[in-house]
């Protein structure tokens with residue numbers, strides 16, 4: 001009996017029971033559905049074992065959208081709870097769990113998955129490659145991320161969610177103050193998906209450095225690819241810090257070490273330092289690919305080449321260095337004297353300079369352009385002023401003396417949502433809408449898309465701008481409630497209203513997918529936006545080998561050149577194509593990691609050992625496996641191309 | 653166009669909200685520290701507003717002038733690589749702004765970290781503020797009294813709060829008097845405050861510390877010097893002595909109302925500074941040592957860094 005007791009949730013509530021039932025029913029429905037339609041084989045062959053970067057990208061994006069809804073539900077609950085003073089919708093403990101999971105889910109399992117999904121789908125196409133450098137590693141990365149995400153998400157029905165904030169500061173996150181298994185889940189969910197991310201980093205660096213089409217020198221790469229390269233370099237330097245910090249945290253919690261304890265030579269400040277040495281570069285990991293997407297979108301819909309290509313690249317390289325030199329700004333208030341604070345204050349503000357350069361370059365890209373207000377462009381246009389506001393409030397926070405007043409308040413919350421939502425989320429929606437026809441062969445409805453944009457933008461402003469004010473009025477973040485005398489009530493109500501509008505926006509976006517899937521014409525051709533970079537030179541939908549003939553490139557806008565300047569992209573004749581084989585190993589190994597993590601969370605050592613043996617077994621199997629991929633014969637390629645051509649021509 | 657309208661509407665909304673309410677706490681300072689930060693905040697808001705306005709204006713111009721619906725069907729936008737002159741400007745202007753704000757930042761940070769100008773000839777009143785889940789304990793070694801969840805300060809006298817925590821990291825914050833500083837279990841941090849106007853000021857722990865965090869508040873009351881001394885005397889004649897046993901009870905997680913004692917817990921549970929610190933390094937050690945000699949009545953305690 002005791003064995004089972006620890007799986008019970010420590011603070012049950014009707015809401016949690018309801019979600020348990022909902023989760024159970026959904027799972028049953030999915031399993032029954034797949035069985036009924038006899039789709040298990042298809043699912044296994046085409047998706048679960050795939051090593052195709054496009055499909056992996058789509059799976060990342062679908063997972064990210066699911067996580068967006070999970071994190072969004074958390075957000076609405078928080079805003080509801082704080083909408084009026086002394087509310088009792090959630091109690092303190094639940095509120096703490098909800099904001100903790102909200103932060104982790106949104107950053108690690110939503111935003112990260114979204115950007116990695118985008119990179120997966122787009123980068124190989126943009127550089128004229130047929131897949132990433134290590135396709136099977138790529139599948140492992142995805143499935144590890146997925147295992148981590150699932151592990152994190154079951155925490156609230158089995159054993160209890162983490163409740164120490166996404167920043168998980170020790171000693172609060174230590175066993176003394178956080179007794180449930182919640183923080184163990186945090187440690188292992190982030191660890192497992194983090195390892196996946198690190199592999200992605202290596203994989204994409206190699207892909208971008210080694211697999212570009214002939215003629216594509218580094219300075220002829222499309223801007224999104226550049227942003228992906230820099231992002232992955234940051235990943236490779238930053239994520240090992242997280243890995244080690246999490247490991248030390250696990251040792252503290254489960255093996256009685258004292259790395260982050262305040263006794264026996266441990267140091268609670270060490271966690272904060274390690275966390276932000278990873279954490280600050282992490283925010284640039286999120287924003288750089290977004291910058292890449294905006295560069296593509298703004299240039300396409302201004303019908304102009306990107307202004308200041310070199311300074312765009314230069315500023316990103318600069319940002320990648322500097323992002324490692326600013327972490328102390330997250331705890332100016334820790335008491336390390338004006339000298340240290342002064343130095344980090346200056347480095348932090350300095351990082352705003354390359355960021356500013358990019359803003360002006362986008363504005364100058366529109367200059368003398370021919371601007372079309374499509375949905376992706378609307379998001380980009382909305383991004384510029386809103387992100388500028390977020391950026392300048394960042395500079396305000398960087399003034400150490402003033403930060404003593406902003407720190408830990410709603411002002412800070414307003415800042416980072418102001419950069420992450422118009423920065424990252426808008427970019428993902430812009431990118432998704434932009435590349436949607438490449439992914440699925442039809443366009444998303446523009447009218448519904450524009451409604452979604454306006455709801456999201458207005459909702460965002462109403463939800464987050466009031467927080468700047470309540471922050472300056474002394475409202476600390478992470479308070480589950482406040483009294484009426486504080487006067488925070490009306491602005492928090494406004495915030496809740498804004499959150500409601502944002503929720504409607506996301507529902508509209510999902511409805512748009514459904515609507516367009518049913519009604520949108522399928523004959524959009526390979527280049528529906530009149531775009532400029534290489535991915536649009538592929539037929540729709542993209543065959544799994546991407547390019548039947550390797551393209552030859554002479555500028556960062558090779559496709560545009562081929563349309564306007566008579567550049568010949570495809571010179572060679574069709575030859576047989578070497579492609580990697582699908583493999584079930586990635587999903588199996590990730591499943592074992594899930595078992596490993598789950599067992600570790602609860603200290604079920606039998607499970608840990610068994611899963612570890614399984615994982616090493618898989619690796620050993622792989623070492624001795626002979627798998628040299630396969631060739632697609634010329635006839636098959638010609639047949640596919642013919643079909644696609646007929647389809648694409650019909651459409652013109 | 654829509655964007656511009658939306659922005660104007662928003663700006664109006666903002667001003668009405670701001671105008672209709674009482675001044676925001678952080679911008680309504682009652683002491684030199686908070687005043688410095690309030691001034692820096694206003695200065696930075698103005699500087700940043702210029703940037704935002706420039707960017708939005710440029711954006712609106714671009715969107716208005718270069719939208720497709722305004723151009724002829726066959727207009728082909730030119731290919732423009734970039735221009736060294738323009739690019740110098742877009743680098744130089746942000747650099748100048750950042751330089752300016754860097755100076756402001758460094759200067760004001762030194763300012764708020766030290767005893768405010770005009771008060772540096774006075775000996776600061778030392779008050780130890782320690783947090784435990786979810787309370788604040790204020791110990792006055794000089795006056796030999798201790799309070800829970802409220803603190804009385806004399807006006808126009810520098811007060812040095814020495815902060816530490818029995819438990820999670822907390823952040824000591826009285827918005828109208830000064831910005832925050834963390835309180836941690838293994839070291840003592842300091843914050844200098846001067847209250848210039850008598851009154852009650854809300855204070856709280858601003859750093860999330862678990863279930864009772866929201867209610868982890870206290871009141872700081874600034875009194876004239878005479879009133880303050882009267883208050884101290886009154887306590888000595890009315891309040892009970894704080895015993896170790898009782899203090900340990902107070903440390904248990906939960907909320908307590910306001911309480912008053914004579915004696916301080918520092919006698920049997922010294923602050924983690926000097927030889928009691930979790931880490932023996934630098935500044936804290938030396939200062940702690942001298943401080944330790946000041947009230948070296950504690951001889952028979954075990955190592956108290958193990959809380």
Ligand code: HEM
Nearest residue numbers: 283287329330348352391394395397398407408416419420
């Ligand atoms: C213009 C450049 C930026 C500057 C100068 C800046 C500055 C800062 C500073 C000083 C803080 C710490 C404030 C405090 O804790 O008191 C902070 C927090 C934060 N910023 Fe920024 N920031 C910038 C851009 C960004 C971007 C682009 C992102 C993300 C895409 C971002 C995400 C965050 C997050 C997530 C936090 C803190 C989260 C937390 O404590 O939970 N920032 N920023």
Ligand SMILES: [Cu+2]
Nearest residue numbers: 280327329330
């Ligand atoms: Cu940061």
